[in-house]
Amino acid sequence: MKNKFLISVLWSFLFTLSSFAFALQAATNSAAKVPIRVGLILDKGGKDDKSFNSAAYLGATLAEKELGIQLKYIEATDDAAIETMMRSFAQKKYDLVIGIGFAMTDAVKKVSPLFPEVKFALIDAEVPGANVTSLLFEEHQGSYLVGALAAMNSKNKKVGFLGGMDVPLIHRFQMGYEAGAKSIDPKIAVIINYVGVDSSAWNNPAKAKELSLTQYRSGVDVIFGAAGASNNGLFDAVEETKKLAIGVDSNQNWVKPGLVLTSMLKRVDVAVLEVIKETNSGKFKAGTVRFGLKDKGIDYAVDQYNSKFFTAETSKKMEKIKQDIIAGKIKVPDYYKK
């Protein structure tokens, strides 16, 4: 009897508490100005690719925490669905719609002119329009840097490149990487593989692993993987062969500690956070923004998992190359300008 009473008191207490909490939350929400609504459309790799899309998602959730914006994200299950998703965000009068990846280009081209009051942001491709901002990265510069690092760490004078889908964007990575490796040793062999030719290539770890194993067994020491979620296959292969891998987009050093030489950072998170901040404060600017080594939009990752590869000498060399690229002393070949 006594127990029952106690429980009911406890329950009522909990209910009151939670209703207070809700009321409090509602009050703080209404006190601030109406938060903007952001629709985020992720590419096929999905928010857990630990790479490109994960970075975008991280940036958006950071904005959600810092600015209290309303975030809704969708993962594109197939390319045909992207336009519909974008349209539905726009029709619901979202303030900002962000398309992650070049696969969104056509959808932005079609949808953005129809909804002039909605702002659009597009990563990795350029679309003109008064309400569109295109966020581009100088991937070739970062690839050049990790290419140089790969060559410094290759005993067999053989380094590898694993691309996801065979598209110009990834060729830009490849070209920079090759140039970087050859800058250290002009005779070095660069073995190149692509996982596939359609967008399922971003999500085919089994094939990526097979390709990586083939490369490692042929004497390749270091493989740079620019393959989205397929990079997981590369990391499985590096674990089994105990060679070296280089991650991409997000910092992937932690995935296989000690076996990931570095990660080429492409700060999609920063770009997404910035564009949300600008839109939130009413300073959205249409046009093209380029992120590169200078503003740390592109970089290479050094942390506790890979610090053993960065001796004082290596760090100095890498820093010098970086400064030379920024100063324009080193001209990195750009696939887009070929």
Added chain:
Amino acid sequence: MILSWAMSILRVSTPLIFASLGGLMSERSGVINIALEGLMLIGAFTAAVVALMTHSPYLGLMAAIVAGALGGLFYAFCVLKLKANQIISGTAINLLAMGMIPLILKILYGSTGATPNLEMNERFLSFPLVLLVFICALIFALFKYTHLGLWISFSGEHPDALESAGISSDKIRWFALTCSGILASIGGASVSIYLSSGYSRNMIGGRGFMSLAAMILGRWRPKTTVLACLFFGLCDVIQMRLQSANLSIALPTQLIQIIPYLMTLIVLTGLVGKSIAPKALGK
């Protein structure tokens, strides 16, 4: 060199062989099984989740077998008990698998795309290859030496004759479809806990349909079907290796990848040899 090629081919064709033998069980008994892709997805997903939970790939594989059997039974229930159209129910199972898995993933791991990664001791390093040899031998023996194999074939060719001998072709088909589900599911599991380390979205990527094509190329016979799978694997491996080879002539590697499908089409249209599908298939 030869060994590394052989291992590559074996690894690439492992899921195909399991699944196409599954397809063969079903189609020889007279039921079209277009659901292979979905059943493989279910297997890949279940194996990854259970291996993650129990830290044992063997338990993951067992769970995949159970899930595959249930999937096969469900398909049998649709087409045998409810007499639903086989193509449509098969497609429905594929779509169901693609839709359900992200939902369950979201509940389990708060993400729709992928499971966390499996450690090296939580995944297989070579066991599926042993299992592969065992299953191949089992299926060859089944069709060559046993009454059951004969009944399955009769159920696909002349179900009436089987009925008049006092054996229910329906019962045979229930059995064959369950086996089919199990085999496809093992094929899927080999993708997620052997060839890679965890489940990621739609990771089967058409391997179920490739298995169907291999089975057709193998003309619904176990030995030729396995050979067809190995041939598909060979084409894939050639394509992979040519990519990185320095050839003096630029050969588009995609050309090599279409060879298997081209051959399947040729066999299907009966230009070379005769396509010999079970007579009562789909009836």
